[in-house]
Amino acid sequence: MASPRIRRPPEQSRRLILQAAEELLIEGGPAAVGVRAVADRVGMTDAGVAHHFGGRQDLLVALLRHGGRKIRDAVQQVVTTWVDDQADVGALIRAIAGVYDQGYAALAVSLHAAGWRDSGTGMLEPVVQVLHATRSRTPRRLADTRLAVAALHQALALDSVYGAAFRRSAGISETTANRSGPQLTWWINTFQAALGLDEPREFPPAPSSCTDTGPHCSPARN
Numbered sequence: 001m002a003s004p005r006i007r008r009p010p011e012q013s014r015r016l017i018l019q020a021a022e023e024l025l026i027e028g029g030p031a032a033v034g035v036r037a038v039a040d041r042v043g044m045t046d047a048g049v050a051h052h053f054g055g056r057q058d059l060l061v062a063l064l065r066h067g068g069r070k071i072r073d074a075v076q077q078v079v080t081t082w083v084d085d086q087a088d089v090g091a092l093i094r095a096i097a098g099v100y101d102q103g104y105a106a107l108a109v110s111l112h113a114a115g116w117r118d119s120g121t122g123m124l125e126p127v128v129q130v131l132h133a134t135r136s137r138t139p140r141r142l143a144d145t146r147l148a149v150a151a152l153h154q155a156l157a158l159d160s161v162y163g164a165a166f167r168r169s170a171g172i173s174e175t176t177a178n179r180s181g182p183q184l185t186w187w188i189n190t191f192q193a194a195l196g197l198d199e200p201r202e203f204p205p206a207p208s209s210c211t212d213t214g215p216h217c218s219p220a221r222n
Contacts, residue, residue: 010052013042013044013052014052014053017038017042017044017049017052017053017059018062018063018066020038020041020042021033021038021059021062021063021066022066022067022102022103023041024038024041025063025103025104025107026102026103029106030060030106030110030111033056033059033060033063033107034056035049035050035055035056035059038059057114057116060107060111061111061116063107064104064107064108064111064118067099067104067107067108068120068123070099071095071096071099071123071124072123072126074095074096074098075092075095075096075124075126075127076126077095078091079092079126079127079130082130087130087131087134087197089131089188089192089197090188093152093156093184093187093188094184096153096156097160097180097184100157100159100160105157105159105160105161106160106161108157109158109161124149124153127149128142128145128146128149131145131149131195131197132145134197135195135196135197144195145195148191148194148195152187156187159183159184160180163183164177164178164180165177167183
């Protein structure tokens with residue numbers, strides 16, 4: 001006999017569906033996320049998942065927006081630890097990269113290739129404003145700060161998907177190219193130098209909360 005379906009409040013159902021979709025994304029990439037797979041993991045019918053998110057395309061878009069909220073939350077958490085306008089750029093960049101490493105970069109690329117476009121703006125506006133306030137060079141053009149943040153965001157979003165191939169194209173060995181840690185450190189130093197935030201320096205290894213298997217958390221940085 002089939003197990004009875006559990007009736008849940010709508011918000012709880014949506015949260016569980018997104019949680020299950022995220023787990024599938026991390027485990028198998030965008031191709032692993034489907035209405036049936038999510039329904040099986042949550043203990044719903046396909047119709048139950050569709051009731052909350054529509055078809056697979058709508059579910060993937062909702063999952064990507066969920067990833068966007070995770071980036072905003074991660075950024076906010078880092079920014080609130082900055083004291084006296086001293087920006088920890090390394091922590092900020094690693095926080096954004098950590099979310100993209102969970103499969104959200106590949107999801108964004110997949111949806112974009114399928115024709116979907118995001119009309120949202122300003123996700124990293126808080127970052128722009130805080131970084132601009134800490135810049136030491138004059139004149140401090142806000143437009144330059146925005147372009148720098150946009151370039152950094154583009155690089156972090158694409159690294160999980162294309163980073164190794166781009167590094168190999170520059171003559172970096174395959175073993176080294178598969179490690180994004182050195183590239184991440186380069187971005188931290190370059191970003192700080194470009195905006196006059198600090199002198200380029202070597203950053204310590206990522207916090208212990210990172211897993212050894214995550215590309216941005218690898219202990220090998222050289």
